[in-house]
Amino acid sequence: MRPAMPDSVQIPAGPLSGVVVVDLTRVLAGPYCTLVLAELGARVIKVERPGHGDDARGVGPFMNGKSAYFMSLNRGKESIALDLGETADRAIFERLIARADVLVENYRPGVLAKHGLGWEALHARWPRLVLASISGFGQTGPYSSRPAFDMVVQAMGGVMSLTGWPGGPPTRVGTSIGDITAGLFGAIGILAALNERAQTGLGRHVDVAMLDSQVAILENAIARYAATGEVPGPLGSRHPSIAPFAAFRARDKHLVIAAGHDPMFHKLCGVLEAPELRSDPRFLGVQERVANADALGVEVEKRLGARDAADWLARLAAAGVPCGPIHDVAGVLADPQVRARNMIVSADDPISGRLEMPGNPIKLDGRADPLTRPPAPELDADRAAILAELERENG
Numbered sequence: 001m002r003p004a005m006p007d008s009v010q011i012p013a014g015p016l017s018g019v020v021v022v023d024l025t026r027v028l029a030g031p032y033c034t035l036v037l038a039e040l041g042a043r044v045i046k047v048e049r050p051g052h053g054d055d056a057r058g059v060g061p062f063m064n065g066k067s068a069y070f071m072s073l074n075r076g077k078e079s080i081a082l083d084l085g086e087t088a089d090r091a092i093f094e095r096l097i098a099r100a101d102v103l104v105e106n107y108r109p110g111v112l113a114k115h116g117l118g119w120e121a122l123h124a125r126w127p128r129l130v131l132a133s134i135s136g137f138g139q140t141g142p143y144s145s146r147p148a149f150d151m152v153v154q155a156m157g158g159v160m161s162l163t164g165w166p167g168g169p170p171t172r173v174g175t176s177i178g179d180i181t182a183g184l185f186g187a188i189g190i191l192a193a194l195n196e197r198a199q200t201g202l203g204r205h206v207d208v209a210m211l212d213s214q215v216a217i218l219e220n221a222i223a224r225y226a227a228t229g230e231v232p233g234p235l236g237s238r239h240p241s242i243a244p245f246a247a248f249r250a251r252d253k254h255l256v257i258a259a260g261h262d263p264m265f266h267k268l269c270g271v272l273e274a275p276e277l278r279s280d281p282r283f284l285g286v287q288e289r290v291a292n293a294d295a296l297g298v299e300v301e302k303r304l305g306a307r308d309a310a311d312w313l314a315r316l317a318a319a320g321v322p323c324g325p326i327h328d329v330a331g332v333l334a335d336p337q338v339r340a341r342n343m344i345v346s347a348d349d350p351i352s353g354r355l356e357m358p359g360n361p362i363k364l365d366g367r368a369d370p371l372t373r374p375p376a377p378e379l380d381a382d383r384a385a386i387l388a389e390l391e392r393e394n395g
Contacts, residue, residue, distance in 0.1 A: 157214025
């Protein structure tokens with residue numbers, strides 16, 4: 001539908017090549033889901049509100065008046081503006097659905113049904129269609145009609161109770177994991193439904209809730225509560241079950257050491273030139289080290305204070321001790337490993353210029369992983385091409 005991009009910015013063919021996704025989503029959870037699908041080769045047609053578009057178009061920061069936030073989430077997609085309440089636009093939408101493999105939406109439960117586009121109606125007319133609904137609380141349950149944002153589900157899902165320092169205020173995780181985990185689980189559900197359709201010929205309704213997704217990632221916390229009856233709380237940078245596994249202060253700044261198992265701890269003691277820590281009864285095994293994590297941290301930092309973090313990181317890495325610097329975002333973008341893995345890509349937009357964005361973490365053997373991507377579409381930019389294609393198909 002969109003004129004072909006130059007080869008240098010073409011998303012390479014992937015395992016989802018030939019899959020057509022109609023994207024009714026906005027802001028983050030849904031667009032993140034469809035971004036993952038697009039990165040794997042799917043064609044994503046973004047259906048937006050006329051005159052306004054995705055709300056994320058108005059979210060900063062801005063580059064020459066365009067939202068960098070929107071552009072990073074919607075690169076390589078197509079855009080058509082349709083009002084589903086208008087007869088002509090509704091007809092266009094239904095023609096798109098008729099040729100689509102997947103419809104993704106993140107309205108509150110019941111909104112699509114009011115337009116006559118609920119799961120039962122869609123499945124009756126287009127039985128091969130996969131519908132993915134991503135919402136705050138899911139299609140069922142007492143909270144299903146409530147609105148939700150990332151902060152709400154981080155709070156209700158227990159993540160905020162585990163984040164921060166003991167005695168400190170409730171702390172939000174610094175990235176929008178409430179939205180992003182729902183987007184990832186949504187993409188996984190869609191892939192499972194497409195695989196099942198290949199066997200049965202029938203689509204499925206994939207129902208993913210942001211709150212459910214937060215509960216799903218409470219791996220250690222739920223296990224600890226179920227096993228001990230104790231309610232976990234925040235531990236700062238420490239791990240609740242292994243030690244030393246935290247951020248520690250060197251002479252100039254902090255670094256991270258994750259040496260929670262006996263062999264790694266023994267290597268750490270060697271690097272720190274502190275063999276006495278290995279035989280200290282407080283630190284003999286994992287359980288003892290966890291029980292005495294604060295005292296162990298004091299001993300480790302006492303030794304680390306003799307040198308700068310970079311010196312320690314080189315020594316620890318040479319000894320095979322898991323460790324790393326604590327990057328800010330600029331440090332992440334400059335990290336040679338991140339760059340070597342093409343985890344920073346760019347798109348050249350004719351208005352905003354070049355924008356750097358996160359790359360695709362799913363690396364596939366035999367598939368190219370270029371450093372450039374097509375830019376995000378302007379609102380309704382692909383209308384003419386999409387309508388022309390639909391007319392050709394009808395002709």
